Amino acid sequence: xxxxxxxxxxxxxxxxxxxxxxxxxxxxxxxxxxxxxxxxxxxxxxxxxxxxxxxxxxxxxxxxxxxxxxxxxxxxxxxxxxxxxxxxxxxxxxxxxxxxxxxxxxxxxxxxxxxxxxxxxxxxxxxxxxxxxxxxxxxxxxxxxxxxxxxxxxxxxxxxxxxxxxxxxxxxxxxxxxxxxxxxxxxxxxxxxxxxxxxxxxxxxxxxxxxxxxxxxx
Amino acid sequence: xxxxxxxxxxxxxxxxxxxxxxxxxxxxxxxxxxxxxxxxxxxxxxxxxxxxxxxxxxxxxxxxxxxxxxxxxxxxxxxxxxxxxxxxxxxxxxxxxxxxxxxxxxxxxxxxxxxxxxxxxxxxxxxxxxxxxxxxxxxxxxxxxxxxxxxxxxxxxxxxxxxxxxxxxxxxxxxxxxxxxxxxxxxxxxxxxxxxxxxxxxxxxxxxxxxxxxxxxx
Amino acid sequence: xxxxxxxxxxxxxxxxxxxxxxxxxxxxxxxxxxxxxxxxxxxxxxxxxxxxxxxxxxxxxxxxxxxxxxxxxxxxxxxxxxxxxxxxxxxxxxxxxxxxxxxxxxxxxxxxxxxxxxxxxxxxxxxxxxxxxxxxxxxxxxxxxxxxxxxxxxxxxxxxxxxxxxxxxxxxxxxxxxxxxxxxxxxxxxxxxxxxxxxxxxxxxxxxxxxxxxxxxx
Numbered sequence: 001x002x003x004x005x006x007x008x009x010x011x012x013x014x015x016x017x018x019x020x021x022x023x024x025x026x027x028x029x030x031x032x033x034x035x036x037x038x039x040x041x042x043x044x045x046x047x048x049x050x051x052x053x054x055x056x057x058x059x060x061x062x063x064x065x066x067x068x069x070x071x072x073x074x075x076x077x078x079x080x081x082x083x084x085x086x087x088x089x090x091x092x093x094x095x096x097x098x099x100x101x102x103x104x105x106x107x108x109x110x111x112x113x114x115x116x117x118x119x120x121x122x123x124x125x126x127x128x129x130x131x132x133x134x135x136x137x138x139x140x141x142x143x144x145x146x147x148x149x150x151x152x153x154x155x156x157x158x159x160x161x162x163x164x165x166x167x168x169x170x171x172x173x174x175x176x177x178x179x180x181x182x183x184x185x186x187x188x189x190x191x192x193x194x195x196x197x198x199x200x201x202x203x204x205x206x207x208x209x210x211x212x213x214x215x216x217x218x
Numbered sequence: 219x220x221x222x223x224x225x226x227x228x229x230x231x232x233x234x235x236x237x238x239x240x241x242x243x244x245x246x247x248x249x250x251x252x253x254x255x256x257x258x259x260x261x262x263x264x265x266x267x268x269x270x271x272x273x274x275x276x277x278x279x280x281x282x283x284x285x286x287x288x289x290x291x292x293x294x295x296x297x298x299x300x301x302x303x304x305x306x307x308x309x310x311x312x313x314x315x316x317x318x319x320x321x322x323x324x325x326x327x328x329x330x331x332x333x334x335x336x337x338x339x340x341x342x343x344x345x346x347x348x349x350x351x352x353x354x355x356x357x358x359x360x361x362x363x364x365x366x367x368x369x370x371x372x373x374x375x376x377x378x379x380x381x382x383x384x385x386x387x388x389x390x391x392x393x394x395x396x397x398x399x400x401x402x403x404x405x406x407x408x409x410x411x412x413x414x415x416x417x418x419x420x421x422x423x424x425x426x427x428x429x430x431x432x433x434x435x436x
Numbered sequence: 437x438x439x440x441x442x443x444x445x446x447x448x449x450x451x452x453x454x455x456x457x458x459x460x461x462x463x464x465x466x467x468x469x470x471x472x473x474x475x476x477x478x479x480x481x482x483x484x485x486x487x488x489x490x491x492x493x494x495x496x497x498x499x500x501x502x503x504x505x506x507x508x509x510x511x512x513x514x515x516x517x518x519x520x521x522x523x524x525x526x527x528x529x530x531x532x533x534x535x536x537x538x539x540x541x542x543x544x545x546x547x548x549x550x551x552x553x554x555x556x557x558x559x560x561x562x563x564x565x566x567x568x569x570x571x572x573x574x575x576x577x578x579x580x581x582x583x584x585x586x587x588x589x590x591x592x593x594x595x596x597x598x599x600x601x602x603x604x605x606x607x608x609x610x611x612x613x614x615x616x617x618x619x620x621x622x623x624x625x626x627x628x629x630x631x632x633x634x635x636x637x638x639x640x641x642x643x644x645x646x647x648x649x650x651x652x653x654x
Contacts (some may be wrong), residue, residue, distance in 0.1 A: 276492035
């Protein structure tokens, strides 16, 4: 019961967070109201739909949770209105907006990593580690990838590498905590906190991975 | 019987229209013969394949309707040949070509919105409004999104916002006409006409939605 | 028995080849270690996952073959390390690297075209020519398309048109050799050799298809 309620709450937190982040990215990419709402919704649910297709579900879950779609829609519209009202002040507010974007994106990343990995347990494929971790990662990162491909910007996941690594790490830890018998509520609290902290540290201290300076393009 | 025939005709009209539009976009993006044919076919069937995957069909419908693939292939090749013959006159013909492109795209948009929404009824998921409308929208717009992503241009659906809105509106109206007991033939005639007219008006009068001028990129 | 072994060997050859090619493209696109490994894996398995989703498999095959994922991961990391060690010499080595990339990509193209078409026989949908050939083509070319879309470069498949045509031709020939009763080992040897040769000739002699010079962009 408690765990059902936890899942319900996490779904709403993840949806609102990703809708905010998707809407902010779309506004910065100068899309209009429709583009903002469309990409807000895609960012929130794209990963989950990819996950459900991968799992061979008849119809993706989200179509039976239309209240979540309405939440994402209202959230995106609200973000648009707030920025529209402050449209003459955006340069001054830019730092604050970036901070908000990172903050909510970090929460969404944690919540959806946990939710996606948990599906491996509720749908009975948890003996497969590779699949379980992929489900967590895809749920968390898939929506953002679709958003970036549609907005025609280089996918965030490839530029901000640590971002994806944090989600993969979180999915692994959540997976083994659940295998060890810990409850959804306990495991998800720990992992969401960890993903959130690592994600913000990575942005703040600009953690990077090795890279090769290659001068000739293909 | 009549309704089966209507579906058959709409499928052919939509396929030819979208293959023409896909081929024209590809030629303008300077792709070669293969690219033109490939994107002509993708534009025509990409949305339907995404819809069938979303519905959890074993094998997408199109693989049992290979005559449609041949129609799209022949149409794309024909468009290529006609423009190739007139290749020294294209600047002069450009306006006419754009007009043709908009015209056929508007027909295809209407036909595939209707066809996609109708699938909700034939496959028995019509109690789910959200899913039914998404099926119509995805069938109509999905092929164009894949085309734009592959041609590496900003997706049409995000720039020409009204485009997508018209399809969503059409899907809603078709859905409720069918729920109200109207026949496929009647409902589809009304909705195709409406989508066609709105799509052309939107292009002609350059209808736009509100947008925020955001000066700093992420 | 022999044929099972052939399939096993082809899978490993294709995986290693595409992981090498995916890693090289990512390094040239200046991605970091994570991006290189991520796109190496995606290039190797993206096509197969799309194929399995198209066929309506519950869970894509690759999740039951995690040794292949580990092979792709180790291969991508190895490519990164080798180029990192030689990072001050890359301009001088550029020609050699391009040659390697083409070489392995040509092997992978042949191996995965054959593997994908063979799935049509093992999963019993071989009466459908269109579907069988699409499965071979998609397995071979799908991973590269996803790689190019994510790396935000114009998809290889549309620029190097002959590339895709060679895979379609190979799938057709393999299909009819198998229908004619030839063994997997024989048919795959012939087709892989043919695809490999045509792919390299096409690059070397810069075979092209007709194209229309269109001056006005949409």
